[in-house]
Amino acid sequence: MLTFNQLLIDEIPILEIVPAEYVDKPLPLVVYYHGWTNNKDYSIAYAIEVAKKGFRVVTADALYHGERRLKGQEKDQDIKNIIEIIPQSVREFPKIISHYQDLIKEDFIGVAGNSMGGITVCMLIAEYDQIKTGVCLEGSPASSIIAKEITGLQKVPEIFEKLDLSKRPELIKERSMMFWHAQDDQWVDVSHVHDFYHDNVNITALKYTYLSEDEGGEHFVPFSEVRRMAIFLKNVYTLPKETVWQETSLEIEKLYGNVSE
Numbered sequence: 001m002l003t004f005n006q007l008l009i010d011e012i013p014i015l016e017i018v019p020a021e022y023v024d025k026p027l028p029l030v031v032y033y034h035g036w037t038n039n040k041d042y043s044i045a046y047a048i049e050v051a052k053k054g055f056r057v058v059t060a061d062a063l064y065h066g067e068r069r070l071k072g073q074e075k076d077q078d079i080k081n082i083i084e085i086i087p088q089s090v091r092e093f094p095k096i097i098s099h100y101q102d103l104i105k106e107d108f109i110g111v112a113g114n115s116m117g118g119i120t121v122c123m124l125i126a127e128y129d130q131i132k133t134g135v136c137l138e139g140s141p142a143s144s145i146i147a148k149e150i151t152g153l154q155k156v157p158e159i160f161e162k163l164d165l166s167k168r169p170e171l172i173k174e175r176s177m178m179f180w181h182a183q184d185d186q187w188v189d190v191s192h193v194h195d196f197y198h199d200n201v202n203i204t205a206l207k208y209t210y211l212s213e214d215e216g217g218e219h220f221v222p223f224s225e226v227r228r229m230a231i232f233l234k235n236v237y238t239l240p241k242e243t244v245w246q247e248t249s250l251e252i253e254k255l256y257g258n259v260s261e
Contacts, residue, residue, distance in 0.1 A: 002051050009099045012092055013067040015040040015059050017051040027056040028108035028237050029100055033089060033117030034059065036082065039066030043117075049226050050112070053234035056103065058096060062116070063088040080151045082116060086143075087159045089120045090127055097130070108132050110233050114221050115188065119143055126163035126171040133176045133236045135229045137221050138185055140192040141165035149189075166192070169200040176236045176244055177209040180225045182217025210245045224256050 003023050005016040018027065030050050034043045040059040047057040061068045063085045064077055097109060110133045113121045118139015125134045140146040144160040144167070147153075165171060179197060181190045190213065197211040212228065231251045235244045 002048065009060075010092075010095045012095065013040060013061040014096070015044070015047070016056065017044070017047045017059075018056045019051060019054065022056070024103075026103050026105035027054065028106065028110070029097075029104045030055045030057045030110040030112060030233060031093070031096060032057055032059040033111070033113030033120045034062065034065070035113075035115030035117050036079070037065070037077075039069075041066065045223075046112070046114070046221075046226055046229070049230040050233055053230050055110075055233065055237075056100070058100070060089070060092070060096065062086075062120075080153065082150055083147055083153070083156050083160070086116065086120050086123065086147075087157060090123050090159065090163070093124055093128065108237055110134065110236070112137070112229055112233065114138055115219065118188075119146060122165050123159070123163040125175065125177065126165055126168065129173070131175070133178075133233065135178045135180075135232060136193070137180050137225065137229065138182065138188055138219055139179075140188055141169075141179075141196045142167075142192045146188065146192060166196045169196070169203060170205045172205045172209060174205060174207050174241075176232075176241055177206075178229065178232045179209070179211045180213075180221070180228070181211075182214045182219070184216050185219045187219040208241050208244065224252065227255065228252050 001020045003020045007014050032043050040061045043059040047059050051057045109131050111121045111124050112135035114137040118136035121134045121136045122141040144164045147156040147160045179193045181193050183190050200206050232248045235247050
């Protein structure tokens, strides 16, 4: 049984999902980041799958989303706000970690997210060494490029350049990281993650980085990939790095048969 708890951390609306018997006990922590115009509650399906694997999962409303939305703007807000929203999430991350510091088992902190949340994950990996693993679903490691494409601006805040993994892949630092993308994603071009992975797959920093692509598809994460994310995070926590992806793939194959890798 899982327990759901809503709280505020320094004015950040939080939804915490945790196995009921571990509410007040240390567990590995995963922070999940939602996509554009979504919110923490929309991320429940993702969070539940991860929590079922023995994690405390926290998902927060990003700036201007969910409980932080501006009146009448959650649906129709300017996409250019993304260059304010993502950096805010990056800056707020330490506040969330500080709140849970005494409940983080073995200092294990993971981050995961989809779309805008996936971009956030990549920037968090670049910024914070304390993060052990990351999962980017239909996002982009090329934060400066995607920010310009989305907004149409020629110049975006410096943080997007500083934390751009496509320009600084060494910042992954051999941490376990998973990317998933549909090849026909109409919102975030698959070439961002495809090119990043294949251009850098042989460098030491990406030794434990993995990419799963689905033929066709769209800007939507299938439930099979939500499960892959949860299994991957569990395996990162429990298994030697060298076996994580193989074991994750085997578990997915048992559940769904032969799926795209």
